[in-house]
Amino acid sequence: MKFTEEHEWLREEDGLMVVGITSHAAEQLGDVVFVELPDDGITVSKDDEVVVIESVKAASDILAPVDGEIVEVNSALTDNPGMVNEDPQGEAWFFKMSVSDASQMDEFMDEAGYQKFIA
Amino acid sequence: MTELAKTPLHGLHVELGAKMVPFAGYDMPVQYPMGVLKEHLHTRAAAGLFDVSHMGQVILSGPSWEAVALAFEALVPMDVLGLEDGRQRYGLFTNDAGGIEDDLMFARRGDDLFVVVNAACKTEDVARMRAGLPDEITVTELTDRALIALQGPKAAAVIEDQDARAAEMRFMDVADLALCGHAVWASRSGYTGEDGFEISVAADEAETLLRSLLTHHGVAPIGLGARDSLRLEAGLCLYGHDIDAMTGPVEAGLTWSVQKMRRAGGARAGGFPGADVVLDAFANGVARKRVGLRPEGRAPMREGVQLFDAKEGGAQIGTVTSGGFGPTVEGPVAMGYVTTEHAEVGTRIWGEVRGKRLAVDVAALPFVPANFKR
Numbered sequence: 001m002k003f004t005e006e007h008e009w010l011r012e013e014d015g016l017m018v019v020g021i022t023s024h025a026a027e028q029l030g031d032v033v034f035v036e037l038p039d040d041g042i043t044v045s046k047d048d049e050v051v052v053i054e055s056v057k058a059a060s061d062i063l064a065p066v067d068g069e070i071v072e073v074n075s076a077l078t079d080n081p082g083m084v085n086e087d088p089q090g091e092a093w094f095f096k097m098s099v100s101d102a103s104q105m106d107e108f109m110d111e112a113g114y115q116k117f118i119a
Numbered sequence: 120m121t122e123l124a125k126t127p128l129h130g131l132h133v134e135l136g137a138k139m140v141p142f143a144g145y146d147m148p149v150q151y152p153m154g155v156l157k158e159h160l161h162t163r164a165a166a167g168l169f170d171v172s173h174m175g176q177v178i179l180s181g182p183s184w185e186a187v188a189l190a191f192e193a194l195v196p197m198d199v200l201g202l203e204d205g206r207q208r209y210g211l212f213t214n215d216a217g218g219i220e221d222d223l224m225f226a227r228r229g230d231d232l233f234v235v236v237n238a239a240c241k242t243e244d245v246a247r248m249r250a251g252l253p254d255e256i257t258v259t260e261l262t263d264r265a266l267i268a269l270q271g272p273k274a275a276a277v278i279e280d281q282d283a284r285a286a287e288m289r290f291m292d293v294a295d296l297a298l299c300g301h302a303v304w305a306s307r308s309g310y311t312g313e314d315g316f317e318i319s320v321a322a323d324e325a326e327t328l329l330r331s332l333l334t335h336h337g338v339a340p341i342g343l344g345a346r347d348s349l350r351l352e353a354g355l356c357l358y359g360h361d362i363d364a365m366t367g368p369v370e371a372g373l374t375w376s377v378q379k380m381r382r383a384g385g386a387r388a389g390g391f392p393g394a395d396v397v398l399d400a401f402a403n404g405v406a407r408k409r410v411g412l413r414p415e416g417r418a419p420m421r422e423g424v425q426l427f428d429a430k431e432g433g434a435q436i437g438t439v440t441s442g443g444f445g446p447t448v449e450g451p452v453a454m455g456y457v458t459t460e461h462a463e464v465g466t467r468i469w470g471e472v473r474g475k476r477l478a479v480d481v482a483a484l485p486f487v488p489a490n491f492k493r
Contacts, residue, residue: 030344031156033444034417034451052473054419056155056344056444078417082156 001089002105003114004065009089010108016071016096021053021062024118026088029055032081037073038095044070046104051094053084062094066104072096126172127265127322128329135340143238145173148342155344159446162311162349163487166271167341168332171310175241176261176319177248179232187232190256191225194247196368196391198378202227207291207306209376211368212247217396218364219371220247222356224317226293226306233293233304235266235317237358265325270315270349272490273337278305278316280335285316290491299331310346312353312489351452352445354411354484360422361409361440361454367393369400370456372409372484377401408462412439412453412470413482419443419451420470420479426457427469430476436461439470445486452486453479 002010007025011018026032034054044050044064051062073095077083083092099105109117123146132139137148148170150158161167181187188200197210207226211219221240226233236244241260248258269277278285282296285305293306296318304319320328332338347357356362362371379385383398391397414420419442426437442453453470461468464483469476 030150031154033156034419036418052418054444056348056446059419059421081417 001111002108003111003117004108005117006063006065007118008062008065010065010105011093013096015098017066017068017099018093018096019062019065020093021084021088022114023088026085029053029057029060029084031056032084035077035081035084035094037075037078038070040070040073040095042070044068044097053081064097065108066097067100068097069100070095070097124173126170127325128170128172128267131326131329132170132340137340137342140343142343143173145238147173148340150342150344151340153339155342155348156446158339158341158345159348161339162271162341162345163313163447164271165337165339166269166273166277166315166335167311167345167349168329168338169268169270169341169346170265170329171268171317172265172322172325173238174266175234175236175238175244176264176266177234177236177245178228178259178261179234179248179252179256180230180259181256184227184230187230187256190252191232192381192387193390194251194392195223195225196377196381196394196397197225198380198387199225199232200387201378201380204229205293207293207308211362211373211376212244213368213391213393213397214364215393216364217367217393217400219358219362219366219368220244220364222358222362224306224308228293228304233319239359261319263322264319265322266317266319267325267329268309268315268317269332269338270309270311270313270341272314274313274315275492277332277335277338288492290314290493299328301328303328307492310353310355311349312355312485312487313349314490314492348443348446351441351443351454352447352485352487353489354454354486356409356454357441366409366456367397367400367405369397370405370407370409374401405459407437407456407458409440409454409456410462410464411482411484411486412442412455413480413486414451414453414470415478415480417451418472418477420453420472420477424453424455424470424472426455426479427471427476428461430469430478433469436468447487454484457481
């Protein structure tokens with residue numbers, strides 16, 4: 001699993017990147033009450049705002065971590081946003097994307113690096 | 120940046136694992152480890168304990184109850200003189216333009232008036248009272264008292280277990296009680312829409328009292344986050360957001376708080392700041408009104424969201440002043456001002472969220488039925 005400074009995690013699965021937010025981010029957000037997912041099939045550029053999350057406190061965005069295409073979204077989150085707090089690094093993934101330029105992944109942190117980043 | 124003030128319960132909040140945030144100049148608990156959502160639901164199901172010691176507590180005293188009450192009536196459009204001993208009322212400080220300078224609770228304690236005002240306004244409120252009341256009225260800010268609230272359907276059992284006199288208190292009654300060995304001033308009221316008590320206690324006894332109350336089954340500490348969602352579901356205004364110096368009591372839907380005695384034709388009509396404007400609003404209506412708003416989808420509509428009369432084009436007809444997720448409603452809820460022609464319950468309007476117009480219906484307040492002891 002790789003981690004970004006935007007508190008996202010990326011996990012490789014069948015040639016795609018599965019993207020979610022870290023446990024640390026979920027805890028900071030507080031109870032998530034609304035998730036707005038992108039349409040699947042759209043092409044995105046790194047740092048595009050692709051997901052809106054609203055917690056009891058505030059709204060925030062999830063940015064596309066790399067250039068690519070959104071292949072699949074986790075529509076279960078729309079009906080059950082609380083999953084983001086219950087299992088942020090497992091069941092509550094947001095989208096799966098193809099990666100156009102794998103070199104954009106080079107800057108991401110590993111688990112130990114991320115733990116140091118948030119410490 | 121000036122240093123944040125601390126309530127007498129600050130150390131206990133930190134010990135209980137609260138996340139502390141700046142609020143009205145105080146370092147206050149926004150949530151405890153339970154989290155905002157569960158704290159909200161806990162309060163509606165059992166009993167939530169809140170520290171509201173940042174609020175201002177003021178005693179007005181004078182030569183007689185009549186002197187105190189009539190003097191205070193010069194500052195608020197409420198019937199103060201008619202308040203019976205041991206009763207409390209909701210009130211508003213108005214300005215010369217008929218706008219609201221603060222909202223408050225005032226209770227009669229014998230010949231004295233006990234006033235509780237918002238934290239963010241308390242300095243101005245004390246100054247307003249000192250300047251606006253005659254010399255024979257003494258204004259004493261009680262900086263040596265804490266204020267806590269126990270709210271929810273199990274609150275009464277906890278308080279009555281300590282002092283049986285509490286069982287006789289109805290909504291908006293005030294009484295001196297003995298709780299866990301502490302002499303307190305209690306009022307049967309709150310800011311959640313639930314039955315409950317607000318309790319004024321000596322600052323140096325507050326922590327011991329809170330620790331005792333927290334040992335009762337069903338009592339949990341609740342932060343400002345849940346306090347906000349609870350009051351929003353209950354349709355209660357937050358000063359500086361839903362009401363302010365630019366909104367009057369009629370626009371704000373607070374006409375019930377202005378007793379007939381102070382309206383045109385009443386025995387003590389007018390005689391408060393901005394009376395001409397407020398009484399004109401009663402007589403001739405207002406251009407906009409505060410309403411409940413129930414977004415159709417799941418997206419919260421927060422403070423500042425602009426409201427329109429059409430899905431595309433059209434005109435802006437209002438603004439959201441408070442909004443978020445209502446845990447008991449299990450969906451987004453909001454309040455705001457809309458033009459009077461759009462203020463009828465059931466009117467479909469649109470709120471612009473992230474550039475998209477989303478459907479929202481004008482809804483009756485409160486969103487959750489009040490659970491007061493009448």
